[in-house]
Amino acid sequence: xxxxxxxxxxxxxxxxxxxxxxxxxxxxxxxxxxxxxxxxxxxxxxxxxxxxxxxxxxxxxxxxxxxxxxxxxxxxxxxxxxxxxxxxxxxxxxxxxxxxxxxxxxxxxxxxxx
Amino acid sequence: xxxxxxxxxxxxxxxxxxxxxxxxxxxxxxxxxxxxxxxxxxxxxxxxxxxxxxxxxxxxxxxxxxxxxxxxxxxxxxxxxxxxxxxxxxxxxxxxxxxxxxxxxxxxxxxxx
Numbered sequence: 769x770x771x772x773x774x775x776x777x778x779x780x781x782x783x784x785x786x787x788x789x790x791x792x793x794x795x796x797x798x799x800x801x802x803x804x805x806x807x808x809x810x811x812x813x814x815x816x817x818x819x820x821x822x823x824x825x826x827x828x829x830x831x832x833x834x835x836x837x838x839x840x841x842x843x844x845x846x847x848x849x850x851x852x853x854x855x856x857x858x859x860x861x862x863x864x865x866x867x868x869x870x871x872x873x874x875x876x877x878x879x880x881x882x
Numbered sequence: 883x884x885x886x887x888x889x890x891x892x893x894x895x896x897x898x899x900x901x902x903x904x905x906x907x908x909x910x911x912x913x914x915x916x917x918x919x920x921x922x923x924x925x926x927x928x929x930x931x932x933x934x935x936x937x938x939x940x941x942x943x944x945x946x947x948x949x950x951x952x953x954x955x956x957x958x959x960x961x962x963x964x965x966x967x968x969x970x971x972x973x974x975x976x977x978x979x980x981x982x983x984x985x986x987x988x989x990x991x992x993x994x995x
Contacts, residue, residue: 803983813984
């Protein structure tokens with residue numbers, strides 16, 4: 769069974785630009801959450817989606833947004849990029865919003881902002 | 883405010899010996915705890931979890947201990963193997979209707995052959 773797929777794996781942007789990252793969850797998984805990983809802060813929760821609805825949101829500015837489609841695929845968007853947005857963005861999927869086990873993570877999208 | 887703390891950034895142990903990775907938390911509402919392992923260029927993978935109704939959970943070479951009164955948990959790996967070398971993240975959450983995990987900053991474990 770295919771794992772969580774994230775695209776693109778690597779990308780370079782300049783300050784002020786915007787970026788869209790995509791995540792395809794494991795087949796049958798309906799919950800998708802996003803995390804930002806930076807060397808200084810570890811993994812920080814961005815948001816979680818289930819059935820196309822945002823169920824939870826972390827402490828990130830409004831420049832960070834996301835959505836989920838009817839096929840459970842999810843996208844996150846960062847507008848007006850800042851240098852500090854350089855990070856590994858990880859998507860994770862699970863069967864549902866109630867955490868009864870582990871999240872399954874993708875390999876991440878590494879964003880570099882110049 | 884770091885609600886999940888992994889105060890030691892790195893740990894080095896000899897192959898065959900025990901690795902003990904520590905984690906502290908401050909939020910008393912957390913009742914479910916997980917450990918994830920991460921290799922470079924890969925996403926984190928689930929290792930083991932424990933509910934607050936237990937004080938120990940074991941899975942093969944991996945055992946997690948929970949001390950609720952001290953708000954402390956630890957992951958024991960016995961015996962340690964070179965393939966265990968990775969970054970280990972402790973995570974916590976309130977069981978219920980969300981999958982929001984609060985992670986620590988991670989510990990880099992190096993197992994020397």
